[in-house]
Amino acid sequence: MVLELSSYFDNQEKDKHDSNYYSWRNIQDHLAACNIYLSEGQIVIAPLIPPTNMLDNFNKAKQRIYLTATPGKDGVLEKAFGVENIERISLPNKGLPSIGRRFFAFPDLWYPEENSDENFFCSILKKVARGVVLVKRDQDENSVASVIKKSLPEIKIFSGKTIQDEMSAFSSSEFGIAILANRYDGVDFPNDVSHLLLVKDLPVYQNLAERFFMSRLKAAPLYDDLVKNRIMQAVGRCTRSANDSAIVVIEGRDLQRVLTVKDKLKLFPPELRAELIIGNAVGEQSKGYQSFIENSELILHPEDDDWKSIDDAIIQQRSEFQKEEQNLPEKSSNLAQIAKLEVRFQRYMWSENYEQAEGVCQAIAEKVTDNLLQGVQYYWRYIFASVQLRKYSEGSIERRKPISDLQVLRREANNLTWFQALDGVTSTSIPEADTSQDDIAIMVDNIEKYILNNFDNGVSNSKRFKKIGQQFQNLEKGIKTAKGVGFEKAVERLGKVLGFESGNPNGEGQPDAWWKLNSDSIVVTEEKVYESNEHEIPIHDVRESIAHPGWIKRFLDLPKHKINIINVFISNSSKINNAAKLEADGIYFLKRDDLVTFAVKALATMKEICISYNGEGDVKWHQSAIDKIMRSNFTPNEVKRLMTSNRLNNLKS
The missing domain is CATH 1.25.40 (Serine Threonine Protein Phosphatase 5, Tetratricopeptide repeat)
Known part of the structure; x- marks a missing residue:
């Protein structure tokens, strides 16, 4: 890779040099000091911490001053600038500025369908004249502008690229929005410039290094301080003084999870924490979408008694959190x-x-x-x-x-x-017991992906728990009662839910559901549900099953070492035709009733695992899930035992 990159940049025409060219020139002689991070769409080669000490203009300065409202306590500032020691000069407590008042609205948590096409934001925008939107990328800036322009054709759009030069024009506009891409801080909208802020899909973790530590090493707490600072900066764009007030609309799965999960909320100061909890509670208690909009607009009318009740609730909650913090021992972190x-x-x-x-x-x-x-x-x-x-x-x-x-x-x-x-x-050489934990760790990674794709789409916990219960109930019903393709799909889905790579080719002469249990074993099935439990399994159905191991070897990407292909015939019938019995050698048999018993018990464990999920990077959840599966009936070894407990040619005729 190094030689290819060197050749690529050496042969690049001078007028086509981009930022990557100059970055490569800076690190090419120091690759031993860099990490390489790879994802499906990106390769990043970079040192973990910027080596600013090698830059004379920075390193030989007599004095360096760092200005930030959120310096953090966990070394975030030191690592950002590559400096070992930064002396902090803090304002005295009595000199700390107030941040005004914010009302947090989570429309996608409570009314995701009604909030399509930014309907909630647009409804509020009509009342406040000017709004601010923070988005992830430049493409998002264009797409959000297009969606809002469609709903509000008369709106004037101000781009984040030029907003600092056009701030006076934006401040005096009668109906406008400023859309800023990938900006947590740096531009303020105080006083009456804007009382409405939409924070949409901002990434909690911004680069591949952060994603690696969080998702692969399960070390989310490493970035707690950094994440807290970023979010505090983002949600404070429109409240810069004691007299400022704003409706802050939060959209996007990652942000919503950090700002609504109990353990994550503890990261934030009492004031912000109280605003988040009360804002979420108002959304939950609103009697319909229109009521939710009206309740969110109350902050625009500070003399209204209903708003005073909400504000009093925030103040009371803040006081309780402050007392909690005073009574807790100071958290030590090295x-x-x-x-x-x-x-x-x-x-x-x-x-x-x-x-x-x-x-x-x-x-x-x-x-x-x-x-x-x-x-x-x-x-x-x-x-x-x-x-x-x-x-x-x-x-x-x-x-x-x-x-x-x-x-x-x-x-x-x-x-x-x-x-x-x-x-x-x-x-x-890994002992067998440890190999088993290797397999289960892979299963838990797959289960986490399944949760993120199916249950963690930004809805409230109550809706998420309900969705988990409904999906598992439907899956259990499919295993119990479905026929034909419906049963095949249910078996495939069961494998996915339990953390196995699974598939269902569903073509003529192809297998039904298959599960890859680990790098050593694959279960491939032929599934037949007959009208009668007394129906004898015919020879042509057995012959279909015979060909399945060959299909697995031909069409699946298998490891180089020999893999155990467990060929299983699943049926409601436990009788077989005499002629079919002669050709059933090497095929195992699983009665549908036994699969149902297995699925009911396994899904009960899986429900516990899914409901306890608190977000990516949680090593406690990860280890707890491993422990639960180790004690369950669906470890790879237990599934192998289930699938190989009976042979097809042992059935009675």
Whole structure:
């Protein structure tokens, strides 16, 4: 990859040089100090922390001043600027500015259908004349502008690219919106400039590095401080002083989850936390969509008794949270100390001082003691071994020591699937019990994807729980009563819900549902529901089943090693034709009633797992799900036992 990138940029015409060209020139001689992050649509090569100490204009400055309203406590500022020590000068408490009052509205939580085409925002906009929209990307700026323009043709659109130059024109416009892409901060709309803000689909995690630590290492708490700061900056664009007020509309799954889940709400200061909880409660208690709009508009009429009741509720809730904070012991976090070491590590790696980098790396791993950051500790142990391997490549140490460290890490980190890739480096022999946990960790990753795709689409918890219950009830009904294609689809869906890769080709001569249990075993099925439970399974149905292992080998992407294909005939009948029995060798049999019993018990466990889900990056949920499945009836080994408990040719004629 390095040679290809070098060749690509070396041969690039000078007038076509882009930002990537200059970025590559800066890092090409320091790739050992960089990480490579890959996703389906993007490759990022970058150091974990910017090596600003290598820039003379920055490093040799006599004084550096950082201005921010949200400096954070977990080393966010130090890592952002690549500086080990930043002295904080804080305002005295009595000098802290007030942020005014905000009413938070979550239309997609309570009225997603009515809020299509930004109907809620447009309804409020008609009352306030000017609004502000924060979106994710430039494309989103154009699409949101198009949607709003369609509903409100007379609206004047101001672009985020030019709004700072056009602020006076926007402030005096009779009917306009400013749409800003990928901006959490930097532009303010105080006083009467705007009393309406839409924060739409802003990413909680902004780049592949953050996504990697959150989704692959399950280390969301690492970014709690950063996420809190970003959101506080975003929702405060229209409330910059004590007298400001605004309706803040929140849309987008990630934002809604952070701003409504109890554990995440604790990140925020009492005032903001109270505003979020009361705003969400008003939405839940509103008697219909129109009532929801009217309740949200009350903040525009501060003398209204109904608004005073809402404001009083916010103040009371804020006071309760303040008392809670006073009574709680101060939360200690060593993330700020770790951040200083991370900056130092980056500096040593950039200057190829691997001896010093190794020592700092080990110190970081030792300091990460929080169980919620287990993945971060594993990461730094991995980096420690990587630095040692680099020293080995230079001939200064033997290879045995880093490989041994990686083998130990591989065994300990078997709850996180990313570390399973170390098998290719270490040739680690994993005990069977640990291999089983490897399989289940993969299942939990798949279950999390299923939850995100099916249940975590921005609806309220009560609606989400109801949707989970309904979907599992329908699935259970399909397993019990469906026939033909309906039954085949139900069996396929059951496999997906339980965390297995599954499919249903549904073509002539092709198998019915198949489940890939792990890298060693695949279950492939022929499913027949006859009119009578006494119907003898005929020879032509058995012959269909015989061909299924061959189809699996031909059309599925199988591992290079030999894989066990378990061929299963599922039916409501437990009788077989004599001629068919002679050709049923090698085919297992599962009675539909036994599949129903299995599914009912498995789905009860899955319902618990899905309902307890609190969002990506939660290592507690991840480990809890692994533990529940380890004790369940649908581990890969248990499913194999179920599927191979009877042979088709053992049935009575």
